[in-house]
Amino acid sequence: MPTQPDASPAPRIAVAKPGLRANLMAGLIVTAPVGSIVVGVITGAIFILGVDGIRAVVAGLMLGGVAWLVMGVAATSFLSVDRANRSIHKELMTRMEAMLAGPMPEAAESQFLALAQEMGVSLSSTESEEERLRLINQLRNPPR
Amino acid sequence: MNHSLEWALGYGYVRLWERLHRIEEEKLFAASPDELIAEAARDTLRLQGSNVDNRDQLLDQLQRAASVLAFNAGVSAGLVPAPPSAIAGLAPPFHPPDDVVARRMIRQVRHAINEYRDERRLALVRARNQLLRTIVLTALVTYQLIVLAVLAGAPRPAFTSAIAYLLIGAIVGLFNRLYLDASAETAVEDYGLAAARLLHTPLLCGLAALGGALMVPLLSAQITPTGEGSAATIAAPTLGAIFDISQRPFTLVLAAVFGLTPSALISRLQSEAEKYKSDLKNSEAPAAH
Numbered sequence: 001m002p003t004q005p006d007a008s009p010a011p012r013i014a015v016a017k018p019g020l021r022a023n024l025m026a027g028l029i030v031t032a033p034v035g036s037i038v039v040g041v042i043t044g045a046i047f048i049l050g051v052d053g054i055r056a057v058v059a060g061l062m063l064g065g066v067a068w069l070v071m072g073v074a075a076t077s078f079l080s081v082d083r084a085n086r087s088i089h090k091e092l093m094t095r096m097e098a099m100l101a102g103p104m105p106e107a108a109e110s111q112f113l114a115l116a117q118e119m120g121v122s123l124s125s126t127e128s129e130e131e132r133l134r135l136i137n138q139l140r141n142p143p144r
Numbered sequence: 145m146n147h148s149l150e151w152a153l154g155y156g157y158v159r160l161w162e163r164l165h166r167i168e169e170e171k172l173f174a175a176s177p178d179e180l181i182a183e184a185a186r187d188t189l190r191l192q193g194s195n196v197d198n199r200d201q202l203l204d205q206l207q208r209a210a211s212v213l214a215f216n217a218g219v220s221a222g223l224v225p226a227p228p229s230a231i232a233g234l235a236p237p238f239h240p241p242d243d244v245v246a247r248r249m250i251r252q253v254r255h256a257i258n259e260y261r262d263e264r265r266l267a268l269v270r271a272r273n274q275l276l277r278t279i280v281l282t283a284l285v286t287y288q289l290i291v292l293a294v295l296a297g298a299p300r301p302a303f304t305s306a307i308a309y310l311l312i313g314a315i316v317g318l319f320n321r322l323y324l325d326a327s328a329e330t331a332v333e334d335y336g337l338a339a340a341r342l343l344h345t346p347l348l349c350g351l352a353a354l355g356g357a358l359m360v361p362l363l364s365a366q367i368t369p370t371g372e373g374s375a376a377t378i379a380a381p382t383l384g385a386i387f388d389i390s391q392r393p394f395t396l397v398l399a400a401v402f403g404l405t406p407s408a409l410i411s412r413l414q415s416e417a418e419k420y421k422s423d424l425k426n427s428e429a430p431a432a433h
Contacts, residue, residue: 026149033276033343036283040290047294048304056294079148081156087333088157095164099171102179108170115163 026079027072035071039064081120092119154269154335161265165258173251177217177243184210184250186429187257194427196260202253209246209253216243261427264420265335271417272337279344286351302387305395306354309387312396313353313403314346320407321345324414332421341417345410349403356402357395361386 028035043060051059082089096116104112150156172183184206191203293303321342328338365380385391 023148026152029149030152033279033283033340036280036287037347040283040287043287043294044290044303044307047290048300048307053295053297057291075152076148079152081151084148084151085154085157085333085335088335091333092157092160092164095168099164099167102171102175105170105174108167108174111163111167111170115160115167118163119160 023076023079024072027075028068030075030079031068031071035064035068038067038071042067081118089119093121096121153273155266157335158262158266158269162258162262165255165262169251169254169258172254173247177213180247180250181210181213181217183254184213187250187253190257190427190429191253194257194260195423196257196427198256202256205249206253209249212242212246213250257427261424264423267420268337268417269335271413271420272335272340275337275340275344275413279340279347282347282351286347298387299384301390302384305387305389306357308389309357309395309399310350310354312399313356314350316353316400316403317345317349317406317410320349320404321410324407324411328414328418332425334417334421337417341410341413345406348406348410352405353399353403356405357399358383358386360398361392361395 039061042064043057046059046063047056078084096112096119099112150159172180175183188203188206191199191206196202293306325338361381386395389396
């Protein structure tokens with residue numbers, strides 16, 4: 001008869017914190033469709049407002065470029081797996097959690113762990129481990 | 145490819161779906177007989193509503209496999225009616241190796257369905273990214289047009305008129321989008337394709353309107369030259385005259401009409417996306433886990 005709780009708690013899915021690796025180039029590429037339009041609109045507006053020739057083009061490029069850069073920096077916050085497309089991420093997470101319910105064959109387990117890592121989630125037993133230790137302590141030293 | 149960019153471009157999610165499906169198939173192979181029979185029934189429903197290649201063969205395969213599993217597990221045959229082909233090809237009593245074969249068959253069918261769905265997802269992502277690339281290139285070429293006009297010293301009223309034509313075309317194009325969107329499927333995730341199309345519409349329709357506003361006066365001057373007899377001269381209107389709303393207010397109507405011309409292209413793009421989405425919806429599991 002086992003005298004202690006099971007030593008291998010079921011793994012839990014915990015959302016990992018998104019990485020702070022802000023890739024500016026990626027942000028600029030993502031915002032390029034809007035950014036390239038913004039540069040054109042600003043250049044046109046500067047010309048209409050009274051700046052002629054090359055000065056209008058340079059001013060438009062500078063102001064439009066800054067606006068694009070700001071967009072690119074802001075977009076980097078939405079490039080992680082859990083934020084780039086929230087609905088798909090949520091759907092994938094739901095499917096992964098459903099998969100955890102039943103027994104997992106060995107061949108699939110390693111693939112599952114790799115998938116979890118790529119999804120930016122960690123299959124940790126930290127919380128249940130703490131809970132387990134608390135329960136063990138409670139069993140050994142029952143409250144009087 | 146940059147790791148972050150992969151998610152933003154959508155390819156990463158398709159890859160994750162593929163990996164998830166491979167795990168699901170492995171898990172299915174090792175599932176208990178009753179679970180396998182239930183999953184086979186579920187896949188039968190998914191196949192029946194879909195356009196998966198070799199659908200009939202896959203359905204037959206599922207029925208054969210389910211019959212073997214049902215017999216070996218002692219499940220009532222009424223749950224999974226065995227087709228005549230199953231009786232002819234796989235007659236009871238079945239043996240343990242038959243069980244493995246049945247499991248493999250069910251896994252193969254699931255793999256075929258998953259692959260079909262993943263291909264549709266990838267097609268949506270590719271279409272979205274291709275459209276975004278087109279937008280970037282079109283916007284950059286349009287910008288060069290603006291730079292050319294600015295550097296050539298185009299008069300401001302002409303520049304303003306050109307922008308007015310472009311905006312009229314963009315508005316008409318977007319209005320047309322409202323009509324097209326009424327029939328769009330919104331329950332299926334399209335990986336941002338609809339948003340890319342929305343961005344694409346004003347740009348394309350605006351440029352078409354601008355082109356129309358420029359071409360029609362020039363062509364009409366070529367078709368109906370001014371003057372008399374053989375000495376007829378072709379007096380094409382100047383660019384300054386064409387891009388002057390006060391002189392030619394009717395050009396606004398022309399711009400509006402030409403703003404609708406890309407609608408055939410836009411609706412074709414939309415119908416292609418709708419087909420992929422409909423394929424995904426039709427091959428969906430009938431009920432959630």
